[in-house]
Amino acid sequence: MRRILSSPNGIAGSVLLLIVFAIALFGPWLAPYDPQLFHAQNRLEGPSLQHLLGTDQYGRDLLSRVLNGAPTTVLFGLGATALGVGVGSIIGVIAGVAGGRTDGVIMRILDGMLAMPELLFTLLIVTFLGGGTGQALLAVAVTFTPGMARVARSSVLSVRTREYVLAAVARGESRAWIVFREVLPNAIGPIIVEATIRVSFAIMIGATLGFLGLGAQPPSTEWGLMVSEARQFMFRNPWCVAIPGLAIAMTAMGFNLFGDALRDAFDPKRSHG
Amino acid sequence: MTADTANDRPVLEVTNYSMAYDTDEGRVDALKNVSLKVRRGQTHAIVGESGSGKSTLAWAITRYLPGNARELGGAILLNGADMIGMPRADLARTRGRRVSMVFQDPSSSLNPSMKLGDQVTEVLRRHRGMTAAEARAEAEAALARTGIREPARIMDRYPHEASGGEKQRVIIATAFACNPELIIFDEPTTALDILTAKQILELFVKLRDETGVAALYISHDLGLVSRIADTVSVLYQGEVVEDGDAETVFDRPQHPYTQRLLAALPRPQDRIAVEDPQDTTPLMSMEHVSVRYNVPSLLTRLFDRDAAPHFGARDISFDVRPGELLGIVGESGSGKSTIAKAATGLNPFDGRITFDGRSFDSRDRFDRDYRRQVQIVFQHPDASLNPRETIGRILARPLRLYDLVPRDGIADRVRQLLEMVLLPPEFAGRYPHQLSGGQKQRVAIARAFAAEPKLVICDEITASLDVSVQAAVARLLVELQSRSGAACLFITHDLNLIRQLAHRIVVMQHGVLMDEFDAADATAPGRADYTRALLDAVPVARMPTLPQPARALLS
Numbered sequence: 001m002r003r004i005l006s007s008p009n010g011i012a013g014s015v016l017l018l019i020v021f022a023i024a025l026f027g028p029w030l031a032p033y034d035p036q037l038f039h040a041q042n043r044l045e046g047p048s049l050q051h052l053l054g055t056d057q058y059g060r061d062l063l064s065r066v067l068n069g070a071p072t073t074v075l076f077g078l079g080a081t082a083l084g085v086g087v088g089s090i091i092g093v094i095a096g097v098a099g100g101r102t103d104g105v106i107m108r109i110l111d112g113m114l115a116m117p118e119l120l121f122t123l124l125i126v127t128f129l130g131g132g133t134g135q136a137l138l139a140v141a142v143t144f145t146p147g148m149a150r151v152a153r154s155s156v157l158s159v160r161t162r163e164y165v166l167a168a169v170a171r172g173e174s175r176a177w178i179v180f181r182e183v184l185p186n187a188i189g190p191i192i193v194e195a196t197i198r199v200s201f202a203i204m205i206g207a208t209l210g211f212l213g214l215g216a217q218p219p220s221t222e223w224g225l226m227v228s229e230a231r232q233f234m235f236r237n238p239w240c241v242a243i244p245g246l247a248i249a250m251t252a253m254g255f256n257l258f259g260d261a262l263r264d265a266f267d268p269k270r271s272h273g
Numbered sequence: 274m275t276a277d278t279a280n281d282r283p284v285l286e287v288t289n290y291s292m293a294y295d296t297d298e299g300r301v302d303a304l305k306n307v308s309l310k311v312r313r314g315q316t317h318a319i320v321g322e323s324g325s326g327k328s329t330l331a332w333a334i335t336r337y338l339p340g341n342a343r344e345l346g347g348a349i350l351l352n353g354a355d356m357i358g359m360p361r362a363d364l365a366r367t368r369g370r371r372v373s374m375v376f377q378d379p380s381s382s383l384n385p386s387m388k389l390g391d392q393v394t395e396v397l398r399r400h401r402g403m404t405a406a407e408a409r410a411e412a413e414a415a416l417a418r419t420g421i422r423e424p425a426r427i428m429d430r431y432p433h434e435a436s437g438g439e440k441q442r443v444i445i446a447t448a449f450a451c452n453p454e455l456i457i458f459d460e461p462t463t464a465l466d467i468l469t470a471k472q473i474l475e476l477f478v479k480l481r482d483e484t485g486v487a488a489l490y491i492s493h494d495l496g497l498v499s500r501i502a503d504t505v506s507v508l509y510q511g512e513v514v515e516d517g518d519a520e521t522v523f524d525r526p527q528h529p530y531t532q533r534l535l536a537a538l539p540r541p542q543d544r545i546a547v548e549d550p551q552d553t554t555p556l557m558s559m560e561h562v563s564v565r566y567n568v569p570s571l572l573t574r575l576f577d578r579d580a581a582p583h584f585g586a587r588d589i590s591f592d593v594r595p596g597e598l599l600g601i602v603g604e605s606g607s608g609k610s611t612i613a614k615a616a617t618g619l620n621p622f623d624g625r626i627t628f629d630g631r632s633f634d635s636r637d638r639f640d641r642d643y644r645r646q647v648q649i650v651f652q653h654p655d656a657s658l659n660p661r662e663t664i665g666r667i668l669a670r671p672l673r674l675y676d677l678v679p680r681d682g683i684a685d686r687v688r689q690l691l692e693m694v695l696l697p698p699e700f701a702g703r704y705p706h707q708l709s710g711g712q713k714q715r716v717a718i719a720r721a722f723a724a725e726p727k728l729v730i731c732d733e734i735t736a737s738l739d740v741s742v743q744a745a746v747a748r749l750l751v752e753l754q755s756r757s758g759a760a761c762l763f764i765t766h767d768l769n770l771i772r773q774l775a776h777r778i779v780v781m782q783h784g785v786l787m788d789e790f791d792a793a794d795a796t797a798p799g800r801a802d803y804t805r806a807l808l809d810a811v812p813v814a815r816m817p818t819l820p821q822p823a824r825a826l827l828s
Contacts, residue, residue, distance in 0.1 A: 163651040164659040167717075170617040171674060171724075172644035185661040 003265035004258070010265075013257025020251045024074040027067035035060060035068040035221050044237040054239040056230055062243050069221035069244070074251065076137055076222070077203035083141035084202075085195040088148025093187075095149065096156030097179055107153070110146040118143050122205055126214045133222070136215035140205050144198060151194045155187040162186075189266045197259035200252035207248050223248050282353060283310035284454050284487035285317075285334065290347030292333055300343070303329045304511045307347070311455065311504075314485040318498040318519065320534075321508035322739035323710075327491045330508070331457050334489070335372055336364050352454055370400040373448040377460040379440035383432040389443050390428025393450060400451045415446040418483075419476055438469035442476065449480055457489045462497070466604040467766060471810040474501065493739065496538055496769075496814040499523045507531045525818050537744040538814040541772035541795070545748055546598055547755040549776055555592035555627070556760050557616070557647075557728055562589045562624035564611045585611035585620070586784045593728060598754065598761040600775035600792070602768060602807065608784035609764045613732045616762070617649045629727065645675045648721035652733035654713035658705040664691075664716055665701030671724040686723075693756075694719040694749060711742035715749065722753055729754075730762045735770065747774060768795075768811050780804050 004010040023030075032052075033039075039051075039059035046054045053062040095106040113121070125139035159165065160183060168182045207224025209215030216222035218229060223244040230240035292304045304326045311317040321327045332338055334349055336356055349356040351371060359367065376382040383392060393415060394408035403411060409428075416424035419442040432440055441461065448456050458477070462470035478501060481488055492498050498505060499519060506516040507530065515528040526532045569580035586608035593599050601609045615622040618636040626633050628647065633639060651657040658667055668687045672678045678686045688698045694715040705713055714734060721729050731750065735743040751774065754761055765771050771778055772795050780788040780803065788801035795808065 163653055163657040166614075166619055167649065167651065167657055167720075170619055170644065170649050171671060172618075172639070172641050173674065181662075182659055186659070 004261045007261055007264065009257045010261030013254055013259075013261055016250055016254030017258050020070070020074060020254050023067060024070040027070040031061075031064035031067040033061040033064040035065045036219055037061070044233055044240065046237065046239055053243050054237060056226075056237075056240045057233045062240060065221045065226060066223070066243055066247050069223050069226060070247070072133070072216065072221065073203060073206065073223045073248070076133065076206045077199045077251070077255070080137045080140035080202040080206065081144065081195055081199045083137070084144025085148050085191065085198065087141065088145040089152040089191055091145065092149035092152025093156050093179065093184070096153040096160060097175075097183065103153075106149075110149050113146040114150075119205065119208065122209065123212075123214065126209060131214045131217060133216045133220070136206060136209045139209070140202050143205070144202070148191070148194065148198075152187070152191050155190045156183055159183050159187045190263075193259055193263040193266060196262055197256055200255035200259075203248065203255070204252055283312050284352055285309075285311040285489065286348075286350040287330075287334070288348045288350075290330075290333065290349060291345040292329065292338075293343050293345060294339075295341040295343060302511055303342075304333065307506075307508075307511070307513055309506050309513070309516065311487045311489055313454075313487050314481075315503045316481060316488040316490050316501055318490045318492060318502035318505040319508055320492055320495055320498050320505060322493055322534075322741065324510075325508040326511040327493075327508050328459055329511075331374065331459050331489070331491055334457065335368060335374060337368075366400075369396055369453075370451050371453050372455045372457065373451070373453045374457045374459065375441075375444050375448050375461045378464045379437055379444055380432065380464075382444060383440055385432050387431070388428065389430055389432060389435060389440075393428070393443065393447050396447050396450050412446070412450070415450050416443065418449075418480065419443075419446045420472075421446075436469075437465050438472060441465060441469075441473050445473070445476060445480065449484060449486070452484065453486065455487045455489065457491070459491045460493070463492075463494070467768075467807055467810045468604065477501070495523070495534055495740065496812070499814065500812070507534070523815070523817055532817070532819055533741055535814070535817045536819060537741040539744070539747075539767065539770040539773050540813055540816065541769055541792075542813075544773055545751050546774050546776060546792075547596065547751055550594055550596035550760075552595050554594070556595040557593040557626065557628045558591070559612070559616070560590050560625040560627065562612070562615060562622050562626060563587050564608070564615050564620050564622050584608075584784050586615070586781075588624075589781075589786050591779050591786065591789060593760050593762055594776075595727070596754075596758050596760055597776045598751070598763055598774055600771035600778040601762065601764045601781060602766065602771055602778060603781035604766060604807075606783070607781040609781050610732050611784070612781075613649060613730045613762065613764055616730060617647060618644065641675070645671075645724050646727045647730065648724050648726040648728070649730045649732060650714075650717050650721050650734050652736050654710045654717060654737065655705075657717045658713055660705050662704075663701065664703050664705070664708070667705075667716065668701070668720055668723055671720060675724055677723075677725060690719040690723050693722070693753065711738055711746060714738060714742075714746055718746070718750060718753065722757060722759070725757070726759055728760045728762065730764070732764045733766070734763075735767070736765065743770070750774075768807055769813055780807070 005014065037060060039055060041059065042051065042055050043059040044055060044057055045051060048054070051061050051063065053066070055061055056065070091106060095103045122139045122143045125142055126135055129135040129138065165178060165182050168178050206215055207227070210222045210224025211228040213228065216225050218225065226244040227241055234241045287307055287309050290304060290307045293300045293302045307330060309317060319327045319330060334356065336359065344357065351367070383389070390409065390412060393412040394405070397403045397408040397411050398405065412428065413424045416427060421427050421439060421442050427435060427439060427443070435443070461477070462473050465473060474497070490498065490502060502519040504517065505519045505522050506513045507522065507528065509530045515522060515526065515531045522531065523535065526535055564585040565582040566585050568582040573580050589612055601612065603609045611620060614620040616626060618639045621636055628643060633643070665687050668690050669683050672683050672686055687701055691698050691700055696712060696715055700708070708716070735746055738746060747770065750761065763771060763774060772792055775792045777789065777791050778795065779786060780801065782803050788804045790800065
């Protein structure tokens with residue numbers, strides 16, 4: 001952790017993440033209004049004392065909506081990543097440890113999946129499953145799986161031929177011991193780093209799906225959906241697009257910067273500033 | 274200035290040079306008050322163990338220091354010109370033109386995407402202003418001088434199409450191409466095989482004598498340095514502890530560190546082996562063992578009829594007797610590690626391995642009992658211990674796996690094991706990265722002996738250690754062998770070391786067993802030509818005059 005905080009990127013990332021998590025945890029309680037409450041008199045207003053960040057097309061308080069949307073959005077990112085990373089890593093580790101024909105078959109299937117552009121693939125799955133937060137989460141997780149499997153496999157492969165693993169094989173250790181005690185603890189670093197960076201992708205894809213109307217459905221306060229709904233009124237009140245947009249950008253940047261710093265901290269050969 | 278005074282002035286003069294690195298743990302001194310002189314036509318050697326600062330010194334001279342290096346004073350003069358204050362543009366002209374460098378690993382010091390010829394001509398065109406045609410002719414001549422047989426053909430090849438020896442010759446040709454004043458050789462033969470290294474060394478001596486260049490030769494190999502250097506500096510933790518005329522330093526070392534280094538050199542006449550075992554019934558016998566790599570699949574054979582497996586080892590047969598130390602010697606790629614891996618079930622093999630009266634014809638037949646009795650220690654101490662486990666848990670593992678000690682006795686046994694390899698008991702709580710290379714290798718040896726084996730296979734276990742550590746590890750191994758009565762299969766490329774340790778020696782080349790003999794008969798007539806070539810390539814170091822016997826110095 002000290003190494004992460006030793007670079008400006010790491011500090012910025014950590015601070016952003018801290019803010020995002022605080023909002024995700026306490027946001028709904030901090031919100032001054034009910035996020036679904038219409039204030040018919042004050043539609044599409046800019047920031048004022050009454051509504052700190054202004055209001056949207058129905059006169060709903062933007063601050064309350066953003067604060068309420070934080071848990072959904074962040075949980076979506078974390079959930080999709082956890083699922084994708086979990087499944088992907090298991091597949092990757094199996095391929096890496098088994099080797100030979102098993103590895104060949106698994107990797108060719110994954111290559112086929114990787115050949116499809118990520119967003120297109122997600123859209124395809126969502127179209128198949130129908131809209132909704134759960135479906136969108138599943139779609140993002142499925143899209144992440146092949147990439148994560150590749151990362152996990154290469155990480156396992158680089159560890160598998162180390163001499164301490166060979167020593168365990170020569171000792172006659174069981175397969176489970178070799179995988180869980182000798183290989184995985186040493187291969188997990190790159191997987192964690194990749195996962196952190198991917199959270200930001202997940203949030204952005206989630207927002208994109210929300211924007212396209214394929215993710216969360218109105219009147220949800222998911223940030224991507226908020227941008228999408230307010231799009232028509234952008235010229236009458238730019239705040240209602242800018243605020244949720246900014247929130248998405250901040251969260252994504254936080255995970256990205258933190259992930260980069262984490263990678264540098266894991267890398268023993270990192271250059272000294 | 275007359276020619277005389279010009280000759281008097283050293284080509285390279287380093288005076289009281291100090292340097293440190295800024296790291297996370299604060300400032301670390303790399304070089305302290307280093308002074309040395311290299312004159313025209315002379316070879317000055319810098320010897321020292323890893324971490325002594327020898328390569329740092331080379332970088333400092335060529336002004337190629339990393340960003341966290343801090344120079345703390347002193348001067349570096351190249352023919353009187355100050356290198357430290359030299360502007361960038363002048364430096365770029367100096368490097369390659371006036372000072373050139375030859376590195377350790379020829380495979381990583383050439384650009385893999387450029388033809389070898391272009392890499393030589395580039396230097397000539399850049400520094401001597403030649404046209405492409407002139408440079409090509411000159412490069413061909415330069416390569417011919419290095420003894421490359423068909424220089425024109427080599428020039429059209431890419432680095433991966435040339436052997437290690439050829440690549441190092443190309444690098445040496447490049448270094449000599451612009452007739453530089455000084456050439457720095459940083460361990461130029463360490464990454465090469467024994468026979469190739471010998472040829473490269475002969476080439477170095479020939480070119481040096483022809484051109485009269487001043488050479489700074491950095492090496493950890495004292496035996497080698499004593500043969501080629503005129504003057505020598507011994508570097509220890511960034512300090513020159515002893516310098517002077519090479520003959521004087523090597524014959525009558527004054528500083529205790531130099532004495533210890535020289536005493537640690539393996540010499541076949543100081544045997545450190547357990548007594549010759551009387552029992553000649555084999556403990557393990559390899560019968561016609563072959564290991565094949567990349568066996569083509571049915572599908573591959575369908576498309577490529579010529580596809581054939583590559584033999585890592587072919588039809589190898591030998592015995593290991595109980596309690597003896599059998600040496601396997603060979604260059605890289607000779608199949609010696611392949612055999613070790615076959616015997617420990619890491620490689621599939623054809624043929625038969627008989628151990629203690631039981632016979633196995635495939636690695637899948639190796640059972641727990643066999644695996645316990647045949648243990649292996651690997652070459653790289655940094656890679657052979659799991660970095661996420663403590664030393665205590667690493668040593669406890671074989672005890673638990675093979676149920677050797679009751680559960681409550683494990684901690685005691687781990688302490689005994691540490692003691693056995695001369696490490697303090699508190700090491701049990703440490704992680705591998707907190708230990709030095711030699712200490713890690715001791716832990717790996719302790720782990721092998723923890724299983725109470727009948728045969729320990731040591732795969733180049735001293736190859737990546739410094740000379741003095743190497744001697745200590747070898748002595749420890751023999752000590753453990755005499756205590757436990759285990760036999761040992763010791764794989765190495767170091768003939769002098771193996772003649773010190775082994776009872777019998779097996780020589781391998783290209784996956785085939787070439788020669789087998791008793792250690793005492795190594796120099797006897799009737800040895801295979803290949804064995805003789807290997808022996809010739811590594812002369813035995815002379816024993817210097819020491820204030821006390823070598824054994825006392827090392828303990």
